[in-house]
Amino acid sequence: MNIRIIKRSDMPKRQEIIIRIAAVLMSIVFAGLILVIFGLNPLKIFATIIKGSLGTEIRIQQTIIRAIPLTITALGIIVAFKMKFWNIGAEGQITMGAFGATWVALNLPETLPMPVMLLLMMIAAMLCGGIWAFIPAMFKAKMGTNETIFTLMMNYIAIKFVTYLQYGPWMDPNAGGFPKIAKFPANAVLPSVFGINIGWIIMLLFVVFVHIFMNYTKKGYEIAVVGESVETARYAGMNISRIIITAMLISGGMCGIVGMIQSSAIEKTLISNIAGGYGFTAIIPAWLSRLNAVSALIVCLAFAMLIQGGTYLQVSLGISSAVSSIVQGTILFFVLGSEFFLQYKVIFGKKSVKAETEVA
């Protein structure tokens, strides 16, 4: 038998959607099979995940609280990935953002009005996250340094730096010898609306911002062109270094805000694992949404369900919450594989008669 692969010229939108949905469905079936191999009942697991993420009002709130850092980080990653700048340093940018916010929260007077305090914390977080992204961006722009490894190593440095602060200069003398940083004063804690910290409003604002920025502004367009082809961008007279640096400042700044939200609303202090893996996990929804801001919000809500459901799995059935990472990975594997079928047609069978007559 002969298998041939032909590049598709174009595909109707409906067929594209069918292939994508089929990929996600297949991935869920496959993830279920993996669970069976581990001796678990996949139906029960999936039902528990849904119950744990949407079952009660508090669980829905918890799911959204998890969607906030995931979505904003994914948005930051989208800006970088659109440029084919593989920013896998979100984890470190979040950590440094939290560092900036914490510095402001612990050093400015407790008497400062809350809005002023929170705004200053956000600015500090954006600056610190932005600087953390700026360093690899500058090396990439000026010297062509490999950004994947650079941004990744910056994660470890940020985490070690906060660990150092936690055990060293920033250790709270009132914590009874525990290596902890002091809690934030009341004016540095994000307030809640509808039982959820106002991070959700910031999240929605960022979705709108990234959507408009990437689709309707000159800068956004330039970022997409650099991602498609650096040569084209250069030929069109674009300042590539400046585009790379601007995009990464935005990307890192948004991740920095995530650090501010997590330290202010969730932990109410700074801890070394403040980013909690969101910097890596967010890569999956960013890619699944095809680097589109609005789709990213939807995919991130679904992923937040998986994460929240995974935690519930741990509490209610004693099954490791890592199940949700396995399911997440499997879904992305299938979607990555499905992209092949969007671009190529596979033909089974003998060589076509037409080809043979042409040879003859």
Add this chain to the structure above:
Amino acid sequence: MQVFLASCVVAGVPLLFATLGELITEKAGNTNLGVEGMMLMGAVMAYVTAAGTQNPYLTVLVAALAGALGALIYAVLTISLRANQVVTGLTLTIFGTGFAKFVGQPYLGKAVPAEVTQFFAKKSIPLLGDIPFIGPIFFRQDVFIYLSYVLCVLAAVYMYRTRMGLNLKAVGENTAAADASGINVMLYKYVHVLIGGAMAGLGGAYLSIVRIPLWQEDVVNGRGWIAVALVIFVAWNPIKAFFGAIVFGGLSIMGMRLQVMGVGISQYLFDMVPYLATIIIVIFSTHKKRKESQPPADLSNNYFREER
């Protein structure tokens, strides 16, 4: 000094396995960023096998197979289905991390059975172990470390002295030309990506079975990523990989050593050193223009025969 250098070797060996694996993968033209995930898969499967069977041979074998299984997912997606190599590799790391956490959960904090740890106890090699200075550093180690020496030499011989090694180089440098000259490009890519994964699995196994013989979730702790950078540092040369891995092994244990010696700088600041060093390497390696230290020309380009 000798004792310190000997522990540099111990700390460097997991990096050596992973670096050699990634080096071979990249020689075939693929960048697999899933090293961290494959190491974790190897580490956890080795642990489970050791705990379940107490058989050291099976432990090593299963670790290699687990790493290769991770690599197989990557290979199918990037080689056959032409998926983006960066994103696929990252996903493999996320998947592998979840896999290790899940499979290892019941064993958290439990020790490796004594039968296995005894098998990997330090044993001096006759004659070689008695060489002054060098002997105690390199040849009074455990069998797992000796295995890494063997693989390192084998990789060098294979790459520089065999027909297949030359073909491999052709695949990485110019896939289309290699294909045209009759080399089975797909087979070469699959085989070497799988070998690379198996070696990453072995590196992970060393960490969970020998280095600290009990199960912890963060056994690998970024070493997979350092290995990816080391490949650039050693300029795709397996012999240089040997020394590069030991240097980085040394850097990673320096913080603790200096702390013990009473140097008044926080251990956590010293812990940054390997990561900072990796960044410096990546910066400088982009500046080197020597021909032999360049990456394979077709690295990270997915090969489409139809678009030739």
